[in-house]
Amino acid sequence: MSEIIGYITELVPHVTNLTASRAPEAERLIARHAGDLAAFDAKIESRLAAAVEALPTAVAQERAAPEAELAKQHEDRLDHRGQS
Incomplete structure (x- = not known):
């Protein structure tokens, strides 16, 4: 990404400084x-594309995380009661 920014930073001043009479130079x-x-x-x-492809999995994991945490807490409570 920084390479793209570098190219844009390099190109923009040159292109914007070119007048209509220097259009061929801009094209080159x-x-x-x-x-x-x-x-x-x-x-x-x-x-x-990779990020879009991975998005459904990430969303499913994000949604499953609270459910998994609640299940773990429930198991911990049951274990605690069993030890009492």
Whole structure:
């Protein structure tokens, strides 16, 4: 992610400083970095897809955690009563 920010930080001043008469220079600058930006885009897309895929499992675990904790507390109470 920091690499993407670095590229954007590097590109934005150059692109915004270019006037309409220097549009071909802007196009060359963008084209020169297009491969790097496409690779970062693919990396981000892959990470987002993995996160979306993992989301249902994470939600299920989050929902199950309180139920599991309540079950454990119940078992602990039963164990405590049995030891009394």
